Amino acid sequence: MAIKQAIVAQALPLIKAGMVVGFGGGTTVGELVRQAANHVNDITVVTPSPTTRQLATVLGYTVISPAYCDRIDIAFDGCDQLDHHGNALKSGGGIHTAEKIIASLADEYWLLTVKDRLVDQFDPQTPLVLEVLPTAFALVMQTVSDLGGQATVRTAANRDGFTLSDQGNLLIDCHFPTYEHLSALNQELVATAGVVETSYFDRLVTNAILGDADHQQVTTLF
Known part of the structure; x- marks a missing residue:
């Protein structure tokens, strides 16, 4: 099993019927959106990503705008870097403002990423x-x-x-x-x-699912 699928497999049980779920951008979150359609389709989706919004719509989810949502049960996203305290840099996609709105609305905000992106101190090469x-x-x-x-x-x-x-x-x-x-x-x-x-997410992350491709292991940050 590819490490991306292993990360998604650990995230899936966190999604329950009737939830309002936030999905960010990126390929791992996109795979979670696809797999969740087979796991539990009775959820409402909120997303800052046009790509994810299109995918969720095609899969038959009810998709609502963050502008009309005052609470999200759980949200999933990726990141460029993550430290051991749960702070993150999300610099690549350019939708960090919308992503922060989703994170702030969510009772739980989970990052899905590879263990290589977990750092002791953020690398300034990432803007x-x-x-x-x-x-x-x-x-x-x-x-x-x-x-x-x-x-x-x-x-x-x-x-x-x-x-x-x-x-x-x-x-x-x-x-x-x-x-x-x-x-x-x-x-x-x-x-x-x-x-x-x-694009700095300061104390917004609840937890993270980290995939280690070298050892084919998946762990959580906390």
């Missing part, structure tokens, strides 16, 4: 991503520089121009020499006018 109002562009770029970082506006690979969030905001990738004080750095950036959200 801290900011969703930023276009009018705050210059302010945010200067603030990142003042905090010792380098900021780059994310551009689209298949069109001329910037990559925009679903809300029409800029995505700015920030690299810092170290993430030793990431929580404090994150607070500084969140407090900057025009920053909608960052």
